[in-house]
Amino acid sequence: MAEKFDVVDVIRTKRDGAKLSQAQISWTIDAYTRGVVADEQMAALAMAIFIRGMDREEISQWTNAMINSGERMDFSGLGRKTADKHSTGGVGDKITLPLAPLVSVFGIAVPQLSGRGLGHTGGTLDKLEAIKGWRADLANDEIMHQLSLAGPGAVICAAGSGLAPADKKLYALRDVTSTVDCIPLIASSIMSKKIAEGTDSLVLDVKVGSGAFMKDLAMASELARTMVDLGTDAGVDTVALLTDMSTPLGMKIGNSLEVAESIEILAGGGPADVVELTLALAREMVRAAGQPDADLEAALKDGRAMDKWREMISVQGGDLDAPMPVAKYQHDVIAQESGVITKMDALGVGVASWRLGAGRAKQGEPVQLGAGIELFAKPGDPVVKGQKLMTLHTDEESRFERAFESLAGAVEYGESVDLPESVVLQRIS
Numbered sequence: 001m002a003e004k005f006d007v008v009d010v011i012r013t014k015r016d017g018a019k020l021s022q023a024q025i026s027w028t029i030d031a032y033t034r035g036v037v038a039d040e041q042m043a044a045l046a047m048a049i050f051i052r053g054m055d056r057e058e059i060s061q062w063t064n065a066m067i068n069s070g071e072r073m074d075f076s077g078l079g080r081k082t083a084d085k086h087s088t089g090g091v092g093d094k095i096t097l098p099l100a101p102l103v104s105v106f107g108i109a110v111p112q113l114s115g116r117g118l119g120h121t122g123g124t125l126d127k128l129e130a131i132k133g134w135r136a137d138l139a140n141d142e143i144m145h146q147l148s149l150a151g152p153g154a155v156i157c158a159a160g161s162g163l164a165p166a167d168k169k170l171y172a173l174r175d176v177t178s179t180v181d182c183i184p185l186i187a188s189s190i191m192s193k194k195i196a197e198g199t200d201s202l203v204l205d206v207k208v209g210s211g212a213f214m215k216d217l218a219m220a221s222e223l224a225r226t227m228v229d230l231g232t233d234a235g236v237d238t239v240a241l242l243t244d245m246s247t248p249l250g251m252k253i254g255n256s257l258e259v260a261e262s263i264e265i266l267a268g269g270g271p272a273d274v275v276e277l278t279l280a281l282a283r284e285m286v287r288a289a290g291q292p293d294a295d296l297e298a299a300l301k302d303g304r305a306m307d308k309w310r311e312m313i314s315v316q317g318g319d320l321d322a323p324m325p326v327a328k329y330q331h332d333v334i335a336q337e338s339g340v341i342t343k344m345d346a347l348g349v350g351v352a353s354w355r356l357g358a359g360r361a362k363q364g365e366p367v368q369l370g371a372g373i374e375l376f377a378k379p380g381d382p383v384v385k386g387q388k389l390m391t392l393h394t395d396e397e398s399r400f401e402r403a404f405e406s407l408a409g410a411v412e413y414g415e416s417v418d419l420p421e422s423v424v425l426q427r428i429s
Helices: 007-015 022-034 039-052 056-067 096-104 124-128 140-147 165-175 183-197 217-233 255-266 272-288 296-301 304-315 346-358 397-407
Strands: 083-087 110-114 154-158 201-208 237-244 252-254 329-334 339-344 372-375 388-394 411-414 424-428
Touching (some): 007 022, 007 039, 022 039, 022 165, 039 165, 056 165, 056 183, 056 217, 083 096, 083 183, 083 272, 096 255, 096 272, 110 124, 110 140, 124 154, 124 255, 140 154, 165 183, 183 217, 201 217, 201 272, 217 237, 217 424, 252 255, 252 346, 255 272, 255 304, 255 372, 272 296, 329 397, 346 372, 346 397
Parallel strands (some): 083 201, 110 154, 201 237
Antiparallel strands (some): 252 372, 329 388, 339 411, 372 388
């Protein structure tokens, strides 16, 4: 059967700065998924998009074509509103773990189809696999049961391969052709999966700063605006919060370490920045589900969120009473000066945690469940020379040296520092 278009013509159209038609976009994504368009041809088109960009209509059509490459989930039979959250990734970002059970307390279904970490940003599934017996891979009927009135009302699990398969193929190509950092392709990648997931509403946590994918506020705002528009065009109630990722989030970075800190939040304690962001995202989710007056703080303090957490984890085989993995070796990092910490670079700390074994360099590599970093001070805290700032954890002593290299210059000292008033920098709707 003859193809409707010639991919060379499609590449040329975008290379020369013209707009792609809906028919061209639909055919291109379908043909690439079928293997008719070769990787080198799609790489050329991705680079043309990187250089020439796309308008709102093109991005929307590209996203729809990605969605149409696979299946869609349908939560309409649950008998309750659904609300989801997506983070663009950061250092110490364990927010999904306390957030999902907290929101489900209020009868809202929370389908958190999550991923694994790559590089210095952690993955939700890697963290939860530090819990003995916990399963990431669930069949669709298991997901539906957990979200139903008979289940806990929330699920954190791996996204099925049937959702937007074109995105998985294209992302792998972008990763090796220097076209990851492209707002139309980032936005369509994220939103194709979220829209195909079928949630009623979506809150986007777009990280900004050294430890984030987007380093400056202007670029992060553009990405957030693009994703909000895509969600709105698809009929999904979508808002974005731009949040600070210049400093690690919380006091623990690494898989089992972050689970432990999440449990502190669910017990009514935990670091102030993690609590603040959890509540800020939860407020957006309950608002979208029609419950703007839900008392989220009370649900954390009175144990209701913890009860939901324990139910969620146990349904997926997790044993919360089993000991968490602990790394074989520890090493303390001490303050080199006395004064107030003025900077703790999220990227430097994140890369150090990755090098200790908490993350992976490429898909499929194993991670060390006990590896990571505990922080004992953060920007704004006064310290004295020789005071313990961090403890590094790893199963391989040889990893300490490269972790120290990434921490060189990550901490700065001074007499005082002006800190942001809130971890939330901006809201886009």
